Amino acid sequence: MSGKEVQLVVVGSIGIDTIETPVERRESILGGSASYACATSAMYSHVGMVGVVGADFPEAYENLYRHFNIDLAGLQKKEGETFRWSGVYKENMDDRDTLSTELNVLAEFAPRLPDRYRKAPFLFLANIGPDLQQEVLDQMEQPKFVAMDTMDLWINIQRDALVKVIGQVDLLTLNESEARRLSGEHFLPIAAERLLAMGPRYVLIKKGEHGSMLFSQDDIFVLPAFPLNNVQDPTGAGDAFAGGFMGSLAALGEVNEDTIRTAMVYGSVVASFAVEAFSLERLKTLTRADIETRANLFRDMMRIPGALVPA
Amino acid sequence: MSGKEVQLVVVGSIGIDTIETPVERRESILGGSASYACATSAMYSHVGMVGVVGADFPEAYENLYRHFNIDLAGLQKKEGETFRWSGVYKENMDDRDTLSTELNVLAEFAPRLPDRYRKAPFLFLANIGPDLQQEVLDQMEQPKFVAMDTMDLWINIQRDALVKVIGQVDLLTLNESEARRLSGEHFLPIAAERLLAMGPRYVLIKKGEHGSMLFSQDDIFVLPAFPLNNVQDPTGAGDAFAGGFMGSLAALGEVNEDTIRTAMVYGSVVASFAVEAFSLERLKTLTRADIETRANLFRDMMRIPGALVPA
Numbered sequence: 001m002s003g004k005e006v007q008l009v010v011v012g013s014i015g016i017d018t019i020e021t022p023v024e025r026r027e028s029i030l031g032g033s034a035s036y037a038c039a040t041s042a043m044y045s046h047v048g049m050v051g052v053v054g055a056d057f058p059e060a061y062e063n064l065y066r067h068f069n070i071d072l073a074g075l076q077k078k079e080g081e082t083f084r085w086s087g088v089y090k091e092n093m094d095d096r097d098t099l100s101t102e103l104n105v106l107a108e109f110a111p112r113l114p115d116r117y118r119k120a121p122f123l124f125l126a127n128i129g130p131d132l133q134q135e136v137l138d139q140m141e142q143p144k145f146v147a148m149d150t151m152d153l154w155i156n157i158q159r160d161a162l163v164k165v166i167g168q169v170d171l172l173t174l175n176e177s178e179a180r181r182l183s184g185e186h187f188l189p190i191a192a193e194r195l196l197a198m199g200p201r202y203v204l205i206k207k208g209e210h211g212s213m214l215f216s217q218d219d220i221f222v223l224p225a226f227p228l229n230n231v232q233d234p235t236g237a238g239d240a241f242a243g244g245f246m247g248s249l250a251a252l253g254e255v256n257e258d259t260i261r262t263a264m265v266y267g268s269v270v271a272s273f274a275v276e277a278f279s280l281e282r283l284k285t286l287t288r289a290d291i292e293t294r295a296n297l298f299r300d301m302m303r304i305p306g307a308l309v310p311a
Numbered sequence: 312m313s314g315k316e317v318q319l320v321v322v323g324s325i326g327i328d329t330i331e332t333p334v335e336r337r338e339s340i341l342g343g344s345a346s347y348a349c350a351t352s353a354m355y356s357h358v359g360m361v362g363v364v365g366a367d368f369p370e371a372y373e374n375l376y377r378h379f380n381i382d383l384a385g386l387q388k389k390e391g392e393t394f395r396w397s398g399v400y401k402e403n404m405d406d407r408d409t410l411s412t413e414l415n416v417l418a419e420f421a422p423r424l425p426d427r428y429r430k431a432p433f434l435f436l437a438n439i440g441p442d443l444q445q446e447v448l449d450q451m452e453q454p455k456f457v458a459m460d461t462m463d464l465w466i467n468i469q470r471d472a473l474v475k476v477i478g479q480v481d482l483l484t485l486n487e488s489e490a491r492r493l494s495g496e497h498f499l500p501i502a503a504e505r506l507l508a509m510g511p512r513y514v515l516i517k518k519g520e521h522g523s524m525l526f527s528q529d530d531i532f533v534l535p536a537f538p539l540n541n542v543q544d545p546t547g548a549g550d551a552f553a554g555g556f557m558g559s560l561a562a563l564g565e566v567n568e569d570t571i572r573t574a575m576v577y578g579s580v581v582a583s584f585a586v587e588a589f590s591l592e593r594l595k596t597l598t599r600a601d602i603e604t605r606a607n608l609f610r611d612m613m614r615i616p617g618a619l620v621p622a
Binding site for chain 2: 091092186187188189190207210211213219220221222223224225226227228229230231258259261262265299301302303304305
């Protein structure tokens with residue numbers, strides 16, 4: 001695989017998570033934005049991962065990345081411990097409290113892209129510090145389409161660096177509360193207008209169980225979420241959404257209103273699977289056929305009949 | 312108009328509201344579930360209102376009902392004061408605190424349907440006590456389709472009477488938190504299953520700015536909300552949704568999966584207008600053409616392309 005052309009480069013965090021949801025508590029499971037985004041995008045495209053782990057990173061987790069056919073040439077292994085995060089979800093699974101964050105090897109991370117990665121047409125800067133996102137972006141030759149994610153932490157403590165990266169990407173994705181915080185606006189169409197003014201052609205707002213919205217200068221796309229009756233762990237849902245989105249978009253090749261909408265449907269469906277189990281457990285056995293089946297069901301659920309009320 | 316055949320009967324509360332939103336505070340404005348549901352449904356069907364007001368009810372408000380072409384044969388005027396409600400919305404406009412509720416003439420309300428109303432094919436039991444909903448239902452001859460709304464108050468204090476009415480209707484509509492409370496289930500597909508088991512063929516869950524969902528034994532329909540950049544007052548949004556839904560459904564005549572989905576699009580669009588101003592102020596000048604224009608825009612925003620990711 002190592003010689004295969006990389007269609008999509010993904011940089012993000014790789015972490016060992018300890019998570020408590022109303023359902024269960026799980027210790028030292030594989031997490032991080034790059035893990036979720038690569039596992040999902042690699043179902044559609046040849047994906048090159050950029051990230052760092054410590055000497056303690058379990059071989060089983062590295063093998064799991066291989067199981068997903070993720071290209072690991074850009075994965076660094078350093079002395080020290082892997083990034084660790086632990087958190088507790090509240091009853092509604094929407095809010096969570098972070099109990100601890102240990103940056104460990106992530107603190108000294110200096111991303112270095114293998115030559116093979118640099119020519120990739122698609123780049124996804126998953127959630128990680130904006131300085132690291134910038135370093136990766138700078139090493140790419142001329143990507144056709146760059147998307148980035150972020151989180152409230154960077155909005156709060158590295159706003160300037162963040163805004164600088166936003167000015168260089170094609171698509172910014174963030175969740176509802178982050179969009180409001182970064183723009184200072186409550187109503188999402190106005191928030192999106194402010195964010196578009198920072199540079200990106202598209203702003204993709206993720207609303208979790210309430211769906212997602214895509215804004216561009218001329219268009220709005222509103223997509224509900226696939227209704228679920230089982231959520232074990234919402235961690236990584238947004239990363240899985242973005243991964244499914246970028247992986248399928250890279251596979252489609254062209255970027256236009258139609259392919260972006262199609263990719264959002266896939267991102268949404270992939271995320272709906274991801275939350276049905278902890279870590280990458282559900283994704284591990286997920287097939288493209290499973291995704292297609294649920295995507296078709298989802299399209300039926302969203303079908304708007306042509307019938308009009310007589311005038 | 313008084314001799315015209317009634318297509319849809321609506322019973323609900325009629326109130327004088329004092330409301331504070333983050334935008335503004337307004338005193339003694341026209342409110343109540345029947346006001347919003349009749350004003351919106353009457354844009355599509357000939358609607359007979361069932362309700363009660365006190366001697367203090369301003370003539371201007373009664374004239375406003377006439378402006379909407381609402382049939383007022385079932386509107387009672389009693390000695391005493393009109394029902395009054397006052398509340399304050401929080402910054403996010405989602406949560407509100409009730410400051411005071413004065414039942415006044417509503418406490419002794421004994422709905423009595425004009426003969427003309429009893430043969431109507433469509434009935435909407437808007438939010439009001441379940442005993443009153445039952446009294447109205449009992450006076451109808453053989454409605455083809457009955458929908459009902461409710462609120463957390465009745466779930467908390469008159470659950471048995473409420474469940475009894477639910478067992479006799481075709482469609483139950485409520486908001487997300489009420490669906491969870493009444494069913495005891497967090498995940499909406501499971502909550503809906505429990506509610507369907509109480510008798511109705513359809514359960515329509517309203518999620519405000521996050522859209523709505525329709526559940527039946529065989530189908531799920533998920534609909535986002537029209538994205539707004541101006542909300543003055545969310546009061547009555549659910550009643551306006553239900554009114555637009557029932558009015559357009561009655562105009563369509565047939566009840567099936569397609570007409571219900573179409574009616575939900577209209578209900579959603581009508582509600583999106585209703586919240587742009589206090590009371591019935593935006594609805595007062597709203598035309599069917601305005602609704603059609605926004606409905607078309609909304610359909611474009613929800614369009615799912617046929618494009619598939621190559622296997």
